[in-house]
Amino acid sequence: MPLSLTQTCSSGTLLMLLVSNLLLWEKVASAPMNVSEAGLSKVSLKDLFDNATALAENITELATEMRLEFFHDKFSSEIFNKIILDLSKKNKMAELVNSCHTLPIKTPDTTEEVRNTTIEGFLKLTLSILHAWKDPLKHLVAELSAMPEAPHVILSKAKAIEAQHKIFLEEIVRIVSKVNPAIKETEDPPVWSDLESLRAADEEIRFFALYLFSYCLRLDLRIVEFYVNILKCIFINGDICYVF
């Protein structure tokens, strides 16, 4: 259930979402669902959501592990710890989220916006965010592979995340095609433009790009995990969404 997110919450956006949970449950549970009942087998939709939530949890965990490895492995630990220290000294931790390439994807921030987000809206957001990470993940694996000093433990996490991301995205696409095939990702997928930085000869630029990448990836995956749990709750559990 989405509540597990409270333990790992650090973004204002996500916090806002969590604060708004109760209101959201009330709204969505009472709202009529625009789902074509004919094409919707409840059993298989439940199976799809069971898989999707398991995949969401798994990939978020992998992203967390990769970020922790960056902090602990001698490859990056010194510079990552320096970055975090600098950011907190300058009180810039909270602003980091504004540097994520998925920023243009308009996620609900305020209570009212969350209340106004429909099932279709959450699916569209999930699709858009996941899609926006497809190319960056491919590049991350390629660039880490090209860094001779990058440790196997980090590279293998990156590869696992890329592989799991593909499976996860496919599962979401299957859900979308069942719920409402008209749902599409955002018209203008956000552009990730950190490839130059990932390749930079300057160590500080390169590692900051890795820092930002691992930060934003983990944050977005947690948001997606939250959305998938909301959706599962709405579709599968119905009234239980009130009492967590």
Ligand SMILES: *[C@@H]1O[C@H](CO)[C@@H](O)[C@H](O)[C@H]1NC(C)=O
């Ligand atoms: C349900 O969604 C479809 C496709 O998005 C739309 O054409 C239709 O008008 C919606 N129906 C209701 C009752 O909102």
Ligand SMILES: *[C@@H]1O[C@H](CO)[C@@H](O)[C@H](O)[C@H]1NC(C)=O
């Ligand atoms: C769920 O995942 C299992 C194992 O990964 C797979 O065999 C099954 O087909 C999936 N089910 C659905 C409905 O996606």
Ligand SMILES: *[C@@H]1O[C@H](CO)[C@@H](O)[C@H](O)[C@H]1NC(C)=O
């Ligand atoms: C939420 O929906 C209501 C009614 O449709 C609308 O008046 C309001 O402007 C919307 N608020 C936001 C923040 O989108």
Ligand SMILES: *[C@@H]1O[C@H](CO)[C@@H](O)[C@H](O)[C@H]1NC(C)=O
């Ligand atoms: C979770 O990720 C690992 C690592 O890639 C993978 O081997 C495993 O099958 C995944 N589990 C699920 C439930 O998808």
